[in-house]
Amino acid sequence: MEKKIPYKIYLTEEEMPSQWYNVRADMKIKPAPLLNPGTGKPLTLEEMQPIFCTELIKQELDNDTKWVDIPQPVLDFYKMFRPSPLVHAEFLEKALGTPAKIFYKFEGNNTSGSHKLNSAIAQAYYAKEQGLKGVTTETGAGQWGTALSMACQYMGIDCKVYMVKCSYEQKPFRREVIRTYGGSIVPSPSDTTQVGRKILAEHPDTTGSLGCAISEAVEVAVTNDGYRYVLGSVLNQVLLHQTIIGLEAQAALKKYDIKPDILIGCTGGGSNLGGFASPFIGEILRGEANYKIIGAEPASCPSFTRGKYAYDFCDTGMICPLAKMYTVGSQFIPSSNHAGGLRFHGMSPILSELYDEGIFEARAYEQTQVFEAAEIFAKAEGILPAPESSHAIRAAIDEALKCKETGEEKTIVFNLSGTGYFDLVAYKQFNDGTMTDVIPSDAVIAEALSKLPKVGNE
């Protein structure tokens, strides 16, 4: 007899993963190493130590260890918001009238409102273990800064957040959540750093970008004793921590003998798609299964679909290491009109390599069609989705509607990376009918790509 699939599938505490999965161990071609922009050589542990926590650097460089034990204090913290449910979106299926089966993994069930807490707590733990006083970081939409402040508070270390100025102004209440957890927050670019002052002098009216907030946070980390810089996406270590999402999803699907055909996640820096999809990509790489995997990105910052696979800076200030990734150029600043998050110019080196090998595909969506999908989902399933996550919802709905045309009963699983309670200015624009789509011209992207560094690309 078939087991009846519940609306929400939860794992028990015993069924919870106790290790993260490192997909690099199963990759034949490893992601390209981070380069020192000065020497053009792969960064060594010693060179990275002034910037990053030592244990996190080891994880960053480790292409071989397949399973990494999750430290007990991190497992303890996970209990507060994990396992996250895998939800059978039967109301959405009904609303769409599709024969497809749709499931979503819901990562928004914590105060930070997104999956970012999965890595924040791991990074805060390793910083604490190293005896550091605190960490610095950037935040775009604010979820990462919030998650990190929660994690640092739990571990008893300080947290300094540089928040992209336009988001800071759109979401003043983010600041209060971060302050409640004891973190401090500065709108970027600011006059508190050298690089911030330089960017302000050159672009006095800039509304900021993730790349420029990164430059500021790194400067503060390397110039303050006992501080290191931490990053909420892009890096290999972050994808590693985020695999808790995919491992739980995989176990939950197995529990009810559900075989997915299509797996979908949105892509900003690649951590939620990478974390959600890696365990399934591992099955593909080992020849055990085949899935269609889709990354959904904004048309206004189209790293995969219109970017180039090349070495680039991770930040606007060009002080960070070089990463080989799909990028629209570190000097690319997405239109301030863009409300939907996912504004980072580059992409995870792991996902970039896998995408280059054709292991998964990517699609770009304009923000109005993304918010249309958000509205359909909110009405059907009750959850107000984050604009970022709504890119994945858009892709899932499009796939489900294709099934409606063909009559195929495909099983679609997407990662609902977070909730949209702090994105109400964007929802207001959408509801008022004032939201527009700004797609960068080929010339704008070509201009940004013309400033790719020579190092690594010759």
Ligand SMILES: *Cc1c(COP(=O)(O)O)cnc(C)c1O
């Ligand atoms: C940060 C964020 C993203 C995008 O970042 P990735 O690194 O690509 O995961 C997506 N959804 C939500 C809700 C986020 O907070």
